[in-house]
Amino acid sequence: MSWKSFLEGVYALPSRVFFFDTTLRDGEQTPGVALRVEEKVMIAEALADLGVDVIEAGFAVVSKGEYESVKRISGLGLSAKICSLSRCEKRDIDAAVDTGCDWVHLFIATSELHMKYKLGMEREHVVERAVEMVEYAKSRGIVVHFSAEDATRSDPDFLMHIYKSVRDAGADSLDIPDTVGIALPHVMRSLVMRTKRETGLPVAVHCHDDMGLATANTLAGVEGGAEIVHVTMNGIGERAGNTSLEEVAVALKFLYGVETAINYEKIAKTSKLVARLTGIPIPKNKAVVGDNAFSHESGIHVHGVINNPATYEPIMPEQVGMSRRIIIGKHSGLHSIDTVLRQYGYVLAANEVKEVLNRVKEIADSGHKLGDQELLQIVNELLGSRIMRPVTLKGFQQITTESGDRCLAEFEVNGEMLRVEGVGNTPLESAIDASLKAFNNILGDIQLIGYSLFASPYEDRHPYEAEVVIKIDGNTIVGKGIGKTSGHTILNAMSSAVNQYLSILSRGIGR
Known part of the structure; x- marks a missing residue:
């Protein structure tokens, strides 16, 4: 306005x-x-x-x-x-x-x-x-x-x-x-x-x-x-x-x-x-550039932002190079849980989302802070046997040479191992190349529309967080990942996006 x-x-x-x-x-x-x-x-x-x-x-x-x-x-x-x-x-x-x-x-x-x-x-x-x-x-x-x-x-x-x-x-x-x-x-x-x-x-x-x-x-x-x-x-x-x-x-x-x-x-x-x-850190609540500037926890706010970001955001975060973050905590609602889990490749039925939400509130009420890693642990504890994860990153290695960077990645795809090698001028580029080679092998043509990599607010647990936007068969999917290095984080984010797409197809659960 x-x-x-x-x-x-x-x-x-x-x-x-x-x-x-x-x-x-x-x-x-x-x-x-x-x-x-x-x-x-x-x-x-x-x-x-x-x-x-x-x-x-x-x-x-x-x-x-x-x-x-x-x-x-x-x-x-x-x-x-x-x-x-x-x-x-x-x-x-x-x-x-x-x-x-x-x-x-x-x-x-x-x-x-x-x-x-x-x-x-x-x-x-x-x-x-x-x-x-x-x-x-x-x-x-x-x-x-x-x-x-x-x-x-x-x-x-x-x-x-x-x-x-x-x-x-x-x-x-x-x-x-x-x-x-x-x-x-x-x-x-x-x-x-x-x-x-x-x-x-x-x-x-x-x-x-x-x-x-x-x-x-x-x-x-x-x-x-x-x-x-x-x-x-x-x-x-x-x-x-x-x-x-x-x-x-x-x-x-x-x-x-x-x-x-x-x-x-x-x-x-x-x-x-x-x-x-x-060496002067940016306060989390700093206008425009703070971690919380485009972060939402309240279920009511998240629901509004999902339907139309303008409901609780004066500008789009991308306009200033920031990213929107959905925070998990005691004020979260069903839409918050569903949105975050979809970004990590988990597409759950409504009753499963409710089950996860109840556990989130129980933990948050006891005074514990919840990050995305804790949310994923809750999902695996409650629903592990019921959730299909066709693609899992099992290992990776990044090698830097005078001629450039190589990323050796190993994925488990429906129980079978897939090994790929990516190349690029930086560790990040080689990881992106490796993930595209792997998933093009599985699904055909995948387009990487964009990605963002940023420092995690939970640096002691995982220093990096990433979001990727891919297009598969005309479908635009946002995937999210956490990791210890930039390459590791991007590989996880790409895996999450592909899992989200495959889960939607297999379970027939609409967005």
Whole structure:
């Protein structure tokens, strides 16, 4: 659902919003995070692939490592503009320019608190310094993005004075930082509107999440006309963090109908990369990218989602590179159990599903958490002798050589052993090739429509989970698997999909 038609009658929304990503600068200031140059390069490449417009690659003057990071990233030829943070000092600007970056993010504090206790400067001296350094930076031939640090605690009239002064000195765009996260949405909206009205320059907002309002304040800034948003992947940053890239991106597209350059289907992949390299885990309940964002346990919710995902999902998970998950627990219903078991190749009669559900609730009521592995154990304990599993993965071996990867897989098919060898450039590719060879041998032409592989929330039991979508005789089947390696997991998922298809045929149980 988009509120665009309603909002356009109230606010002068920009036609296009530009993403200024500061994961590598403000995000790295998260306590406990320290990225190596190679890791910064990996993140920068992923951010550019994601479609951000500007990457703040670091603070070049701070250290040799920071300088090298900004220089390396500036030389990659990425689609995004590369920026370095800089104080209003010539040596900072020189360091930034010498890296070959495109932008300099020039800042100086403007609140009475900061000017008195941090800078030890009077207002007029702050303005003089800002103007002098903007002029100097422009003389070095670089784009200047100017920030008035602690803007939301600054005197509004003084703030406008310094913004107009740096505009006249040649600043290309202005940023309004909510440095300690104390702004309210209507305040940020008004401040952006006034800044645009009095300066005529493009305006950015840079929000912190100390009060949990970073995303709300950023979106309010866009409502006020801000064309640039400062964000970090997963909302990482100092103290309580910065505005989350993924939250703002999704809101702008799906709620505001505002154009961006973000490749939305790559959000989850980028989020996971940043989490892995920074060591900051993604909270399970994190909007858009958390494990629970598209997970459902309640039987009522699952029934609705199965019939029409829009009943309990604001967007399709695939739109941001995520997958829907049906969670098994005390709130599960018949549809939940049936759906999950079908994905693992078990197609049960209604009375059998009820039997499994009763056991699930009994275990969950005792305080035990249930994963898919536990569900499959319950099925085998209760119904093992009654369930036909024509295809079972009995063993596999993956071999990596200079020429590529090989997967040796062994399946039991209706009591007979079938051995196949798959090849590919990666262990995952060779496992897919092996499974297609095996099941084409059994059923004829099988098409792999797509697959997704992700880290399991039950890493101590099985590190990976996978979903595959195959087409057999015009039937589209979704199979699910768990495993200890990516190849093992895909082989299990493909087996589950084939078993589901064979079970439907043999038992005549409709979907």
